[in-house]
Amino acid sequence: MSSVTEIAEALEKTLSQARGWRFVAKSTESVDIGVDDSKLGGAYSPPRSSSEISGNVFIVWEDGRCSRGRVDSKILDRLPRELDLWRSLAYRDDDAAYIWDLESPTDVKLFDPKVAGVVQGDPTPAFEGIGRIVEAARDSGSMVVDARVCCSAGETVVATSNGLWAKYSETGAWCYWYLDKTLGDSRYGRTTGTWQALDESVEWTARIVDAARIPASSNSGTMRVIMSPSVVDSFIGHYIAFNLSGENVAEGRSRYEVRQFRGGEPALRDDMQVALDTAVPMGPGSYPCTVEGVASGRADLIKDGRLVTPVLNLKYARRCNMQPTPLPSRGLSPGYAGMLLRTENMGAAESLLEECQDALLVCSVLGMHTQDPVSGNFSLAAPEAIVVKGGEMLGSVKAVISGNFFDALNSRQTRLSLDDQHPNPWMECLCHVEVG
Amino acid sequence: MRVGAYTEACNRAMETARRLGVYAIVRIQDKTERAVGVMNGQTDLLSIEELSGVGVQIFTFEGYSGFASSDMITLESLEHLVESATNLAKASAKYGAQPSREINQARPLIRDIDVPVPMGLDSISHDEEERLVREVCETAMKIDPRLAVRSFYRIANEQWRVVRSDGTDTMFSMPRSAAMNMITARDGGRAASANASLAGADASIIASSDGRSRLDKRTRKAALTALALLDAPRVAAGPYRVVIDYALAKGLAHEAFGHAAECDGMETSILGLNGKFRKGHRVASDIVNIVDGPVEGDYAYQPISANGIFRATVDIVCRGQLCCGLADIFSAERAGVPVTGAGRAESFRHVPVPRMTNIRITVENPLPIHKEFEDVEPEDVRDVLARAGLLLDDEPVLYLSGYKGGQVNPAKGDFVFNCSAIYELTHDDIRICQPAIFSGKVLSALGSIIAGIGEPMIDAMGTCGKSGQSVPSSGGGNMFLVIDGNDEITIGGV
Numbered sequence: 038m039s040s041v042t043e044i045a046e047a048l049e050k051t052l053s054q055a056r057g058w059r060f061v062a063k064s065t066e067s068v069d070i071g072v073d074d075s076k077l078g079g080a081y082s083p084p085r086s087s088s089e090i091s092g093n094v095f096i097v098w099e100d101g102r103c104s105r106g107r108v109d110s111k112i113l114d115r116l117p118r119e120l121d122l123w124r125s126l127a128y129r130d131d132d133a134a135y136i137w138d139l140e141s142p143t144d145v146k147l148f149d150p151k152v153a154g155v156v157q158g159d160p161t162p163a164f165e166g167i168g169r170i171v172e173a174a175r176d177s178g179s180m181v182v183d184a185r186v187c188c189s190a191g192e193t194v195v196a197t198s199n200g201l202w203a204k205y206s207e208t209g210a211w212c213y214w215y216l217d218k219t220l221g222d223s224r225y226g227r228t229t230g231t232w233q234a235l236d237e238s239v240e241w242t243a244r245i246v247d248a249a250r251i252p253a254s255s256n257s258g259t260m261r262v263i264m265s266p267s268v269v270d271s272f273i274g275h276y277i278a279f280n281l282s283g284e285n286v287a288e289g290r291s292r293y294e295v296r297q298f299r300g301g302e303p304a305l306r307d308d309m310q311v312a313l314d315t316a317v318p319m320g321p322g323s324y325p326c327t328v329e330g331v332a333s334g335r336a337d338l339i340k341d342g343r344l345v346t347p348v349l350n351l352k353y354a355r356r357c358n359m360q361p362t363p364l365p366s367r368g369l370s371p372g373y374a375g376m377l378l379r380t381e382n383m384g385a386a387e388s389l390l391e392e393c394q395d396a397l398l399v400c401s402v403l404g405m406h407t408q409d410p411v412s413g414n415f416s417l418a419a420p421e422a423i424v425v426k427g428g429e430m431l432g433s434v435k436a437v438i439s440g441n442f443f444d445a446l447n448s449r450q451t452r453l454s455l456d457d458q459h460p461n462p463w464m465e466c467l468c469h470v471e472v473g
Numbered sequence: 474m475r476v477g478a479y480t481e482a483c484n485r486a487m488e489t490a491r492r493l494g495v496y497a498i499v500r501i502q503d504k505t506e507r508a509v510g511v512m513n514g515q516t517d518l519l520s521i522e523e524l525s526g527v528g529v530q531i532f533t534f535e536g537y538s539g540f541a542s543s544d545m546i547t548l549e550s551l552e553h554l555v556e557s558a559t560n561l562a563k564a565s566a567k568y569g570a571q572p573s574r575e576i577n578q579a580r581p582l583i584r585d586i587d588v589p590v591p592m593g594l595d596s597i598s599h600d601e602e603e604r605l606v607r608e609v610c611e612t613a614m615k616i617d618p619r620l621a622v623r624s625f626y627r628i629a630n631e632q633w634r635v636v637r638s639d640g641t642d643t644m645f646s647m648p649r650s651a652a653m654n655m656i657t658a659r660d661g662g663r664a665a666s667a668n669a670s671l672a673g674a675d676a677s678i679i680a681s682s683d684g685r686s687r688l689d690k691r692t693r694k695a696a697l698t699a700l701a702l703l704d705a706p707r708v709a710a711g712p713y714r715v716v717i718d719y720a721l722a723k724g725l726a727h728e729a730f731g732h733a734a735e736c737d738g739m740e741t742s743i744l745g746l747n748g749k750f751r752k753g754h755r756v757a758s759d760i761v762n763i764v765d766g767p768v769e770g771d772y773a774y775q776p777i778s779a780n781g782i783f784r785a786t787v788d789i790v791c792r793g794q795l796c797c798g799l800a801d802i803f804s805a806e807r808a809g810v811p812v813t814g815a816g817r818a819e820s821f822r823h824v825p826v827p828r829m830t831n832i833r834i835t836v837e838n839p840l841p842i843h844k845e846f847e848d849v850e851p852e853d854v855r856d857v858l859a860r861a862g863l864l865l866d867d868e869p870v871l872y873l874s875g876y877k878g879g880q881v882n883p884a885k886g887d888f889v890f891n892c893s894a895i896y897e898l899t900h901d902d903i904r905i906c907q908p909a910i911f912s913g914k915v916l917s918a919l920g921s922i923i924a925g926i927g928e929p930m931i932d933a934m935g936t937c938g939k940s941g942q943s944v945p946s947s948g949g950g951n952m953f954l955v956i957d958g959n960d961e962i963t964i965g966g967v
Contacts, residue, residue, distance in 0.1 A: 070565075074740060078570030080803035081737055081826055081940075083530060083538035084561040089822075090544065107522055110544045126519045126599065133517070160561065164568045181741065218741055218884035257710075288512050289621035290657045292664050404910050407878040407891030411657060411664040414707075416965035418912040420887040435887070437710065437912060437965040471710040473913070473963055 040064070041090065042204070044112055045194040048094065051116050052198070057097035057136040059197040061328040062108045064090050066156050067189035067209075070163045072171055075182045084160070093328065094123065095133075102127035103134045133352035137361070139200040142325035143333040146318045147207035149228040153190040156208075163188060166232035170214050173236040177243030183215040186232050193324075201330045209321065214239055219246045219421060220400055222267060224458075225321040225373040238458055245400055245430070249421040253432030255472050261396035262438055262468040263389055263425070266372070266459035271405045272415075273378055273461060274371040276442045277311060279410035281338050283353030283362075292411050292443075293344060295357045301343045305446040308381045311339040313348060315363040315375045322366040322374035329361070336362040338376075342447075372460030378453065379462070386456035386463050391428045397436060397470060398423035413443035422470075435473040440466075474587050474644050475503045476634035479527075479546055483636040486529060486551040490638055493559050496532040496576055499636040500779055501525070501546060502821040505594060506629035509603050511610040513621055516603055526821040529554040536572030537562040542822045575803045579782060579812075581640040586776045587632075588769060590648045592675040594630050602626065605679045606652070612689055613654050616696040623655040628676055635781035645777045648674045649945060651934055654692045658699035665702035667875060667893045669695040672772035672934035672947065690847035695875065698894045701905045708895050708906040710965055712958045713871045714863070715911065716854055716926070719846070720876035721892060722950030723933035726763055726834040728879035729888035729915045732939065734765075734789050735815065735827040736800035736808035741884040743915060749809040750798040756790060757919040763790035765799060765832040765948075772934050773947040778814040779825035785813040789832075790919075801827045819942035826940050832948040836925030839951045846930055846952055851896040851903050854953060857926050858898065863955055869897040871964060873911060876933065886915045895964070913962030921959045927952025 041064045052058040071082035078084060092108030104123040112119065155162050167186040174182040189209040196202045210231035215221030222242050224231050264272070285291035286298070293304065305311075314335040317323050326332050329351050337345045346359055354361035365374035390398070402417040416439040424431045445451050445466040453462040479501050490497035503525040510518030526544040529551070539562030541554040562570075597605075610624035628650040636642045653670040669691035671678045678684040717725065732738075739745035744754075766786025767774050778784055780802055788796045798808055801816035804827055816825035840861050844853060854872050858864040875893025882888075889912040897904040931949035956962070 068561075076571035077568055078538055078562075078565040080530075080538055080573040080575070081824060083540040083558075083824065084565045084570075085540040085542070085824070086557050086561060087542040087822055088544075089526070089542075105518070105520055107520075109524070111525075122521060126521060128516045128519050128603070130515070130517055160564060164564065168568060218882065284512075288623070289659060290623065290655075290666075403880040403882070403887060403912065404878075404889035404891060406880070407889070407910065409666055409877075409908065411666055412907075414907065416891075416909045418887065418889040418910060418965070420882065420885060437910065437963055439710070439909075439965050469710075471963060471965065473961065 041192045041194050044090065044108065045196060047113055047116060049196060051120055052096060055096045056099050057198045058095065059136055059330060060092060060094040060108065061193065061195045062090065062092040063191055063193040065189055065191040067187060068156050068160050068163055069185065069187040070167045072167055072182060072184045075171070096123055097134045097136065098124065098127055101131065101134055102129050132355045135351065136197050136199050137330040137351055140330065140332045142203040143316045145316045145323050145325055145333060147205060147227060147323060149208045151229045152188045152208035152210050152227065155188050155229070156190040162229055166212065170212065170232065170235060170239060173239040174214060174216055174243060177240045178247060179216040179243050181217050185213050187211045195326055195328060195330060197330045203325050205325055214242065216242055216246045219249055225369060227319045227321060245423060248423050248430035249433040251432030253424040253434055255397065255424050255434050257470055257472045259467055260470050261465055262470065263393065263396050263398045264464045265400040266456065266461050266463055268399055268402055269378070269464045270370045270372045270461045272442050273376060275405050275408060276410050276413055278365070278371050278376060281347050283347040283349035283357060286347040287353045287356045292413065298344045298346055301345065303342050304344050305339055305342040306449065307342040309339060309342045309446055310337065310379045311376065312337050313363055313365060313376050317375065320375060322369050324366065327364050331361045331363065333363050377460060380453045383462060384452065384454040386454045389452070389454045389463050389465055390425060393425045393428055396425050396465065398425050398430065399438060413441045415439060415442055437471040437473070438468045440468040474585065474632050474646060476501050476632045476644050479634060482546050482548055482551045485548040486555050487636065487638060489552045489555040490531060493555065494534060495559050496638040497555055498530045498780060499551070500528045500821055501634040502631065504629060504631040506627055507594065507599060507602065508627040509606040511606050511624045514607060514611050514614060516607065519599060519603060527551065527554065528821040529558050530824065531555060531558040531562055532573065532576055533559070533562050535566065536574040537566045537570050538573055539565065540824055573803055575806060579637070579639060579802050582643055582781055582783065583641065584643050584777070586645040588646055588648060588774070590675040592677045592680060593648060594628060597676050597680055609652065609654065609679060609688060613656060613692045613696060616693060617700055619658050619660050619700065620696055621657045621659065626652045626679060633779065635777065635779060637781050641781040643777050643781045647775055649772045650675055650678050651772060652678050652688055654695065656696050656699050658703055660703050663703045665699045667695040667699040670934055672932060674770045674772070674774065687847055694847065695893065698875070702894060702907060705905045705907050708871065708897065708909055708964060710963065712960050712962055713964050714865060714958045715956050715964070716858065716870060716872045716953050717956065718874055719930045719949040719952055720933040721873055721890065722834050722954050723832065723935065723948035724876045724879045724890040725918060726832045726948055726950065727829060727935065727946060728881040728890055729918055730763060731765060731829045731832045732881050733883040733886070733915060734798045736798045736804035736810060737827050738883050739798065739804065739808040743883065743886040744795060745808070748807055751795050754795045755793050756795055756916055757793040757922055759793040760837045761790060761793050761834065761919065761922050762788070763832065763834045764788055765829045768831045768931065771831050771932065771947055773830045773945040775817060775830050778816040779818045780816040782812060782814040784830065787813050799827045799829065801825065817944050819944050823942050828937050828939050828944060829946055831931055833929055833931045834950040834954070835929050836922060836951055836954060839925035839927055842927040842952060851898065855898040855903060859900065861924065863924060864898065864900060869899045872896040872898055877908065888912065888915050888918070910965040912965060917959050917961035918956060921957045921962065922954055923957045924955040925951030925953065926955065
């Protein structure tokens with residue numbers, strides 16, 4: 038297989054005919070170990086390895102039209118023909134047709150040699166990691182465990198016709214567990230520590246699963262709902278990320294318009310902050326520069342409840358006449374990609390439950406992807422909502438929770454609390470609850 | 474077929490497997506896909522993707538399995554993949570991995586199926602595709618100035634080759650196409666969205682007069698729905714008698730039932746008992762049938778499984794009783810059902826699991842309706858109900874229109890799906906309301922089907938997300954299904 042550097046050098050040479058260009062070429066090797074129904078391996082979950090080269094090319098031709106293409110491991114064999122193909126696919130998109138001026142990539146650490154060793158050498162630590170997760174789940178009383186441990190290592194080259202040549206190595210590590218087909222959790226990182234020392238977290242999941250086994254009762258009506266960080270993260274991804282997408286803002290598909298960002302209009306409660314930080318050392322969503330060559334870093338998207346900027350790639354930055362921002366990494370949930378929701382004076386997560394007199398704890402919902410992100414309205418099934426009274430988990434009810442996420446983030450009654458395990462917070466807010 | 478070019482590489486894999494004393498399944502995927510994206514009349518995507526790669530799954534003599542994949546299909550890479558997968562399988566044995574020997578029972582198959590389509594990838598140029606998609610987008614935008622429209626079209630020819638150590642060597646093609654308009658209406662600080670789509674096997678969905686007419690009619694309906702939703706109230710939460718269209722019926726069949734019939738999960742599925750499929754168990758009234766199987770010309774067509782076994786058409790429910798599950802070679806015996814060739818995978822990188830292709834839920838002796846689906850208005854649905862005595866006197870019947878996705882927990886029997894809009898139907902009035910989720914217990918929903926309206930339509934398009942993969946799915950049912958009110962099925966809302 039050709040190396041990423043070989044491919045990048047060949048691309049640079051070939052693309053020199055064009056007025057402007059940029060590309061990203063990335064090699065990835067990975068190892069993935071899974072447990073289904075408490076069984077390691079088997080026909081559906083065999084231990085897996087993969088290797089692949091991926092990436093994309095963006096070209097601006099002399100006539101100002103532009104083309105997009107793909108990079109894979111066979112690109113060197115196809116390059117002469119591929120250039121003709123790319124030229125044949127050119128289209129006019131004046132806002133997109135430019136290359137970012139040379140900017141130094143951010144120096145951010147992304148590589149753990151231990152993870153690379155698991156991927157490229159001995160997978161034993163991954164087998165041991167999943168073994169520990171399964172053991173912790175069983176020790177906590179779980180009967181059926183699904184779990185995975187995955188790790189990856191690779192090299193990336195991002196280059197532009199304006200002189201950028203950013204080459205970096207990175208590793209990735211990910212694990213998840215799902216207990217008794219009821220509830221799970223996951224962790225993303227870049228070190229082997231991602232799947233180590235998870236006993237307490239797995240035990241916490243098991244405690245909720247235990248509570249979910251006990252039928253409880255609760256009335257329908259407006260009541261306090263405590264959402265777990267993974268549920269909050271899915272709300273952020275579905276509602277906030279969608280409406281802060283530069284493309285959606287510029288094209289009239291977001292609830293917000295460009296003028297509202299320019300005017301700093303209020304969107305959320307005045308102590309709410311939404312930021313995107315893609316330069317956290319060893320952060321799973323971190324990188325030195327975007328695929329367009331914009332340096333990684335931190336951008337305030339909503340500050341003190343007021344709109345600051347959408348998430349803008351080069352095309353939509355030009356369309357909106359604003360500066361480009363870092364972009365969240367694809368394939369990660371918003372929090373792990375660096376999109377963070379914060380308020381001033383966030384309490385500790387433990388106190389949310391301990392101080393709770395009467396609420397429903399919702400750690401998973403069905404149907405988030407079916408909701409209309411623009412309106413902010415939600416109506417979601419929570420088949421195992423936990424009834425919490427006096428700080429105690431009493432059992433579960435089947436509920437449908439509904440409301441409006443943006444109204445909740447505007448309400449003085451909404452509280453956020455952070456733990457040290459998740460990038461985004463717990464959230465306590467008022468919802469309409471229909472108990473089935 | 475393009476995948477015919479990889480014979481030597483497959484032979485090398487088989488030789489390596491023999492040398493190592495393991496059983497190998499080689500899965501080669503070769504896909505060509507073109508796409509066009511237009512946003513508010515401006516092209517923002519023209520692409521051709523040529524993707525190929527290979528996944529190798531091996532089974533040691535003891536039954537331990539390992540998997541390795543690469544986007545390189547060469548003699549050397551195949552040899553390396555068999556070795557890597559074997560090393561992983563042997564390593565897993567040390568940690569107590571589950572052996573699986575069922576593959577030894579599979580019968581060899583040598584068969585090529587290359588489905589011809591009248592308007593395949595080469596029938597019209599990329600320029601012409603772009604012109605047509607721009608036209609589709611502009612037609613939608615002209616409906617009302619308050620609309621933002623994202624139009625997307627893609628056409629693909631995907632080919633697979635599956636070769637096994639027992640001599641199996643199969644090649645098959647899966648042509649497909651899809652067009653979609655995502656429509657957002659905005660006015661006075663309010664916004665609402667609705668989608669219109671059409672799927673098939675070739676470019677006729679945008680390039681034939683019939684396909685274009687259907688897409689435009691669906692688009693108009695979705696646009697008017699989005700506009701009407703700007704001022705629409707919410708429906709009060711609770712159980713109702715509901716009418717769902719065939720796209721929602723596909724959602725019900727797929728999410729609420731089909732996943733539970735997939736035999737890899739039979740040990741925990743609500744349709745299993747002690748790991749066995751509960752054949753003969755009644756799950757619906759005797760007017761209800763559920764069938765899954767490949768349909769030529771369909772968006773989710775797959776004639777042979779990713780394990781190299783013929784895909785059967787399966788009667789899952791016959792006249793209300795469980796009949797057969799969806800099984801692959803690895804799950805059939807344990808679940809007590811025949812092998813139906815149900816294994817499908819997103820790509821060469823993924824391990825196949827049993828899953829649906831085209832699933833449809835139909836009701837015998839449906840109520841007649843004499844209009845094309847695209848021309849049916851809520852008034853028509855109400856009138857059919859009224860004529861059949863199914864409209865209620867003391868509460869509205871809710872007509873749920875347009876499928877917006879769903880989710881299910883097959884082990885618990887909980888399902889949820891959402892629609893684009895809800896119409897409250899009464900004798901005197903029809904009122905559009907905001908969409909709300911339709912959630913409840915799988916068996917309660919099936920058991921509450923009391924009637925169908927119109928003949929079956931089975932081209933509703935979707936994507937199956939099981940096991941973290943994204944695989945084309947489709948299906949449908951009668952043009953409309955009527956589901957009686959049930960305390961275990963709730964329309965959400967406030």
